Amino acid sequence: MNWNTALPLLIVASSLLPGLMIFCLPENRVVTRTTLNLAGALLKIVLVGGMFWGILHGYHFETRLVLLPGLDLVLRSGPLSMLFVTLSAGLWLITTVYAVGYLEGSPYRSRFFGFFSLCVTATTGVALAGNLITFLLFYELLTLCTYPLIVHRGTEEARKAGKSYLAYTIAGGALLLLSTVWLYTLAGTLEFTERGFLSGLDASLHPTLMIIFAMLIAGLGVKAALIPLHGWLPQAMVAPAPVSALLHAVAVVKAGAFGIVRVVYYVYGIEFSNSLGLTLPLAMLAAATIIYGSLRALFQDELKRRLAFSTVSQVSYIVLGIALASPIATLGGLIHLVHQGVQKITLFLCAGNLAETLGIHKISEMNGVGRRMPWTMAAFTIGAFGMIGAPPLAGFFSKWYLGLGALDAGQGWVIYILAASSVLNAAYFLPILYTAWFKTPPDSWPAERSFGRKETAWTLLVPPLVTALLTLALGLLASAPFNLLEWARLIVSRGFAQ
C-alpha cells in the first residue's frame, strides 16, 4: 500500500482512531480527551490539505478493499469528494473547539466526544465513497453514530426525538438499501462514474430506473429533509448546540443533499436524468420544500426550532440547483453546500452561546441581548444576512448562480421561488435582529452565567466569530485565487458534456 492508496483511508482513520480511544478514557481525563480531539481534527485538515495538493499536481488517490466478491469498499478522491470532505474537516475542528467549551463540566463527555468523532468519520466516508455500496455503509454508520448524540441529554424529550430520528432514517436507509440492490441487479456495478453508469442500459428498463430513482431520492430525502420527510429535524433540536451544528451544517442533512448530488450526477448522470424527465419533479419538490420550510420558520418562537425549519428550506437550494440540470444552477447548488454549512453553523453556535450564557432559548427572551453579547450577536447578524442573501456575503452568490441558472435552464418560475424565499428569509431573520439590537434589555436574564468582563467563554465565542468571518470571506473573496467557485466549476465541467 503506497501513499496514493493509503491517504483516503488515513483521512477516515484520523477521526476514527481518536474516537475509539476517547471511548476508553475515564470521565476526568479532560486534557487527554481534548488533546485527542484537537489532534484528530488538525491531522484530518493536514491530510485533506495534502490530498488537495496531490490532486492539483495530478495525483489520484484511491483505497479499494474487497467486501464481497464483486463488491468493493472504495474510497476515492475527486473534485466533488474534496468539496465535501474539506467542508466537514474544517467545520469539525471549529465544532470540536466549541463543544469542548460547551460541555465543560457536563457528564458523559467521553461518550459524547467518542460518538462525535465517529460521526465525522462517517461523514468523511460518505464524502470519499467511490461507489454506492461504500456510500450506503457510511451513510448508515452516520445514522447510528448520530442517535446517541441526539439523546445525549437523556431527557424524555430527547429520547422521543431520538426515536423519531431513528424511525425516519432507518426507513430511509432501508429504501436506499433496497434501491441499491435493485440497481446492482440491473447494472452489475455501483461505481460512481462521471456522467453516470446507467445511460447505456436498455430502453425497456427506463420505467424501472425511474422507480429506483424515486426510491433513492426518498431514501436520501429523509436526511436532506425534503418535505414530507423532514419531520425528524425540528424535533432533533433538543440535542446540545454542537450536535445541532453537526446535524445541520457538517454531517447529516449535508450527507442527504450530497447523496442526491451523487445519484443525479454519478449514478444516473445529469443528462440521462434529464432525458428521463426526473429532474423537473425533483426541482418542484425542492421548491416546495424551500417555501414550506420558510413559512414554518416564520411562526416559531423557539430559536433553534426556527433555525431548524430554516435548514429545511436552505438545504433544498442545493437540491434545486442540481435538479435544474443547468451547469450554472448546479454551480449555485454546489457552492451553497459550503455556504449554507458555514452560515448555519454560525447561527447554531450563536444560539448555543445565548442558551449557555444567558439561558435564552426563545426569540421572545432575546430583548436587547445585542447589548449584553455584542460579539455573539454580530456573528449571528452576519450569518442571518448571509442566509437572506445580502451582498457581499456568501449566500448572495448561491442565490445569484441559482437565479442565473434558472434562466439558463429556461425555468423562469424558479426566480419567483427565490424571490419569495428571500422575502420569507428576511421575514423570519430580521425580527430576531430587531429584538436583539433595538429592544430594551430586561433587568435579568433567564439563567445568566458570569464570565467576568467577557461576554462568554473564549471557547464559545471564537468559533462563531471564525465562521462569521468565513461567511464574509467566502463572499468578499468569491473570485480570489483557489476560490470555491473555480472548484465547483471543475465539478460541473466534468458532469456535463461540453
Place this chain on the structure above:
Amino acid sequence: MNAIVSAFLLLSAPGLPLLLAFPALHTRLPWPVHMALLPAAALVFIPVDLAIELPWFWQSAGLGIDAVSRWWLAMSVVVWGVGAAFLPVPTKRDACNPQTSLLLLFLVGQIGAVLATDMTVFFGFTTLMGYSCIGLLLAHGDETTRRAGRIYLVLLILADILLFEAMIMAAATTEHLDFATLAKAMTLSSSSSFYLSIVIVGIALKVGLWPLHLWLSLAYGSVRPAMALLLWLGPVATGLLGGLRWLPLGELAAPMAGAVLLAIGAATILYAIRSVLWVQWKQRLVCVVFIATGSFIMGLGTGLLEPALWNQYGDSAHLFVTTVGWGLALMTAGLEWSKAGGEASGPRKENRIELAVERWSDAFIRWGRRTGNETLPGLRASWFVRWGGLRQKRGWQNAFDAGEYFLQRWPIAVTLFLLLVIVTVVLLLLDAM
C-alpha cells in the same frame, strides 16, 4: 497616479468609516464621522480620474471616480459634514449605543455606492446603506420614526429583490456588469423592457417616490433636520444615482418606460405642491425634497423617451442633484443653528416681547392707580374693540381652516384625481406623438 495610491484612496473612502464603525474605535475619537470622511474629501480634490478593479470579489467589480461621480462625492461630503456636525458626538459611555456605528455603516454604504463602477458593488453598498438607515430609524426613540423604519424595511426588501432580479437579467445578457458595458448591452437584449420595468419599480421603492413616500414623510416629520438631511442623501439621492447608473440612458429609446417615469415624476411634484399648502413651515423641507426628486425622475423619463436629448443635456442631472444637496445642506444648517440659538438664549423672541408688554402694561396700570387715575376700564374698553376685530378675522381663518380640513379628509380622492389627470395627459401626449 500610482496604482497603489489610487487603490489606497479608493479603498479607504469606504474602508475607514467601516473600521471606525467599531465602537471601541469611534468612542475614542472626536468627530468620528468627520474623521471617516477625510479620504472621501481627499478624493474630491484630486483632479484625476481613478479606478481600481476588485477581481477577487467579482470579475467586473470595481471602484472609481470620474467627473460625474466627483460631483456626487463632493455633494455627499458636504451633506455628511453638515449633517454629522449637528448630531450628538459619541463618548466612551455610548459604547453600547449602536447609533454612531450605524451612522458610520450608513456612510460606508453611501460613499461606496457613489464610487461603485459596476452593478454588484453598487448593490452591495446600497444594501448596507439601506439596512443601516433602517437601524438608525429603529434606534430612534420616537414611535413615528420606528414606524417609518418598519415601512422602509418592507419596501427595501422588495426593492432589493427586484434589483437582484434585474442584475440576474443583466448578467444573462452580458458577462460584465460594469455600468459602461451594461447600458450598451441592455439595448441589444430581448428582455430590455422587462429589465427597465423592474429597475424602475425597484428604484421607486428605494427612493420613496409617490405613492411609496409614506415612510419618508413620517421620518422627516419626526427626526431632527440634520438626520432628515442624511436620510435624503442616503436612500433618496443615492437611489437616484442608481437610476442614472442602471438605466440605459442615452442608449435605448423606451417610450413607455419614459412616459411612466414622467408621470411618476409629475405626480410626485404635484403631490408636493399640494402638500406644501397644508404642512407646517418646518415640513416644507420635505416638499422641497419631493419636488427635487420628482424633477429628477422626470429628467430620467425624458432620457428614456429621447436618448439624443439625454446625450446632449444629461450631464446637467448631476449638477442638479449636487445643487439640491448643497442647498438642502445650507437650509439644514440654518435650521439647526436657529434652533440651537433659540434653545441657548432662553425664551423665544415672541415670548420675550409678550413678557415685556405685560411688564410695561402692568407698571403703567400701577402708576395710574398711584396717581388716582384708574386706567383699567379704559384699557378694557379698548381691548374689547380690538377683540371684536380679531374675532372677525378669526371667522375668516376658521372658514379657510374648515376648507383645508375638508380637503385633508379626502387625500386619497385628491391624489387619485391628480393621478387621473396625469395619466390622461400622458395618454394624450402619447397619442399626439
